[in-house]
Amino acid sequence: MTFALVVEQILNGLQLGTMLFLMASGLTLVFGVMGLINLAHGSFYMAGAFVTATVTATTGNFWLGLLVGVLAAGVIGIVVELLVIRRLYDRGHLDQVLATFALILIFSEGTYMIYGSSPLFLSVPQELRGSLNLPFGISYSRYRMAIIGMGILVAIGLYLLISRTRLGMQIRAGENDREMIGALGVDIKTLYTLVFALGAALAGLAGSAIGALQSVRVGMGEPVLIMAFVVIVIGGIGSIKGALVGALLVGVVDTLGRIFMPLTLVTFMPPSQAMSIGSAISSMLIYIMMAAILAFRPHGLFGAK
């Protein structure tokens, strides 16, 4: 186990973390501001990836595909908010879960009808292929490095948006007291639509970026959605800062656990057994961490109250 390898694995963890952050920030904003549990968030991730793959395949330009993918996810977010989500704000969480679960099925089946069951292929743009040589003999994939960079930019952008702009002020006010902000004359309906679309676009960005690394297929959003929920529970629901810290924590713990858990076990049991037990434990690790954090901080790391 060399130093370079450990650094590389930490970078892998950070890359997973930044991708989770893109998903979790939208999820936590929507939950914090509107009080809505949106299970269909993974569908925006999938929609972004599919649109990016289609546009890239027809135009041959990944960056154009990425842009269109993100915009399309945002637009789909607006449509879904206007048609369905808007009716759910005043209802209980069970109704929200049922309705947004139905949306997952509709999106999955719809995508299946359009694209079929074969996965689509999206390749990493030419300029980001190969790996980057860093000091101390570390080499790391350019594309994954770019995802980390993009995640940092989005985090800074969201921070500025929330703390420095009028829209951000309204979002923060909305988190604290929904009725009061409406009474003060803020157009709450438009605000909700905007926040929802922002969340959807961020999910679409994550899906498009990851689509180039993995296969673009129906149902790709759900596993990520589950991890994103873990992230917002750890970070504290409604907190962007919590989403960032939670996402990086989950990303690094999951990645390092997957590698080091079997390696630790291998010192005192046969390799094949160590491998299977180690990978079983490491897949539970983030949930164990979530339980431990909730035991000490029931509202998450940065949760209100």
Next chain:
Amino acid sequence: MKQSIKLGLGLAIAATMTVAQANEVRVGMITTLSGDGAHLGVDVRDGFMLAIEQSGNSDVNVIIRDDDQRPDLANSLSSEMVDREDVHVMTGLIWSNLAMAVIPSVTRQGIFYLSPNAGPSDLAGRMCHENYFNVAWQNDALHEAMGQYVRDQGYENPYILAPNYPAGTDALTGFKRYYDGELANETYTQLGQSDYAAEISQIRASGADSVFYFLPGGMGISFMNQYANSGADIPVFGPAFSFDEVIVGALGEAAEGVINTSQWAHDLENDTNEAFVAAFREEHGRTPTLYASQGYDTAKLLLSALEVAHPEDDPDAFREALRAADFASTRGEFRFGSNQHPIQDIYVREIVADGNGGFTNRLIGVAMEDHQDAYVGDCDL
């Protein structure tokens, strides 16, 4: 007058219905039609149904259900098939963890199971059953052939990788049965994992001279895509499951030149296979994968045994007819060993440009002839 015509028509219809029901064979197909592994199940289904349609045998009634790659769902669907649909024969399962959850209980209830894919080692050995036939292969087969190939090519330090489920352990066990040298490392990943950054970093740092991986479906696309983009240049090898036509099509040039082992190839030269590949392309507009050939062979085997006996009226004669395997297989010659798993040739294929801007598998040789699984001795049949 009108009334009597109606009545007569009604009687006639009722009469044909009872006749049809008497000879009807109900086949329950539980397979994976959605999610990451969807194209495997879709191809098994399409290959199977192609053979049924070509036969014109209207007595065969196939009931198809999607298991979503979930063992719990597969289990409840199989209860539905047995209790409510009253099936005589079952088929379709893709994944070995689902196969282990379903097959032992249905064969115990007197239903025939013809596996078009999953071939876990337990079902070939100590848990073999007279009503269970595997038409594809025992799980280890293609990996054993690759283990031998990698050793023969003079590689001395392969890094081997598979998902953590019964077929994954069978894969690495099979590889190691014929590759007896040093291993750089042996890694089990999550079933359905889509990001392999951590494993690829390990591979690059391990000093391995080759990589062998078994990652079927979307897992294979994700891994190879990320591997090629990471700048790693250690040569990769695998079974056909990691490099079927769908995966090769999705990977493009990232997979060019990769060697893989298969019990079948779309350019395998025999009349049955040429007709099958042409008919499948005609019907579905794509080149069949090995899964489609397995579905097709499974249906052919079923149809050949139905010529002899009905599975409910005379199960012993039906079973004997299955054992005889008297059908034209896409693999050329086909026969069962005593544990009712195939004894067959395993081929070597290479991924090449297909001349139309895409990539495809090309048959380049035979890895093993008349290969039989290692578990036949544990089976009491």
